[in-house]
Amino acid sequence: MDILAFDYTNLSFTGMVIFFTAFLIGIKFPDWDFKLKLRHRNILTHSPLILFFFTWLYTRNPGTEFRYFIMGFSLAIGIHLIFDIFPKGWGGGALLQMPFIRYRFRKGWSILLFLAFILISLGMSIRSTQTIEELIFVSLYGIVIIAINRMKEEKVMRPMCAFLLVMLLISSIKYNEVAETVSLVYTNVQKTLINLL
Numbered sequence: 044m045d046i047l048a049f050d051y052t053n054l055s056f057t058g059m060v061i062f063f064t065a066f067l068i069g070i071k072f073p074d075w076d077f078k079l080k081l082r083h084r085n086i087l088t089h090s091p092l093i094l095f096f097f098t099w100l101y102t103r104n105p106g107t108e109f110r111y112f113i114m115g116f117s118l119a120i121g122i123h124l125i126f127d128i129f130p131k132g133w134g135g136g137a138l139l140q141m142p143f144i145r146y147r148f149r150k151g152w153s154i155l156l157f158l159a160f161i162l163i164s165l166g167m168s169i170r171s172t173q174t175i176e177e178l179i180f181v182s183l184y185g186i187v188i189i190a191i192n193r194m195k196e197e198k199v200m201r202p203m204c205a206f207l208l209v210m211l212l213i214s215s216i217k218y219n220e221v222a223e224t225v226s227l228v229y230t231n232v233q234k235t236l237i238n239l240l
Contacts, residue, residue: 069119
């Protein structure tokens with residue numbers, strides 16, 4: 044199947060409503076640490092811990108459309124964390140915090156954990172998709188959200204590149220169509236560069 048030959052009529056309307064609702068909740072969830080009276084960038088809210096709980100709920104009743112909730116919420120957490128991994132500086136407020144014991148991870152550990160959490164979150168969103176149409180929809184929605192938030196977040200290139208790279212890598216594992224397209228693009232770029240040299 045050609046990755047560009049997709050049919051959006053395969054998308055569930057109810058599923059998309061659930062997806063959008065979950066995304067709107069999920070994009071704000073990491074900052075609930077303020078409402079929960081936790082320190083900012085707390086590992087309880089700035090990690091995929093809640094996603095594991097949602098996945099556990101889904102495995103207990105896998106026939107439901109709850110996977111759309113996981114898809115949207117996971118995408119939102121992943122995008123929020125992508126913006127968080129590119130702070131203006133790696134001072135106290137940018138570092139991940141452990142709850143209750145007031146431990147602050149150092150810069151290197153914070154970056155490593157953020158990377159792991161981004162991979163897990165976006166991976167769970169991709170894993171929740173069942174068709175290439177859903178994957179394309181999730182990817183395009185993520186691109187639009189990052190572009191829209193460029194002014195508020197005061198950054199766009201690094202978050203966009205990180206998002207696209209992670210989505211391509213993880214999508215290539217689940218969908219052969221993506222892997223074949225990435226391989227074809229790589230081969231064509233390689234041939235073009237060789238011809239230029």
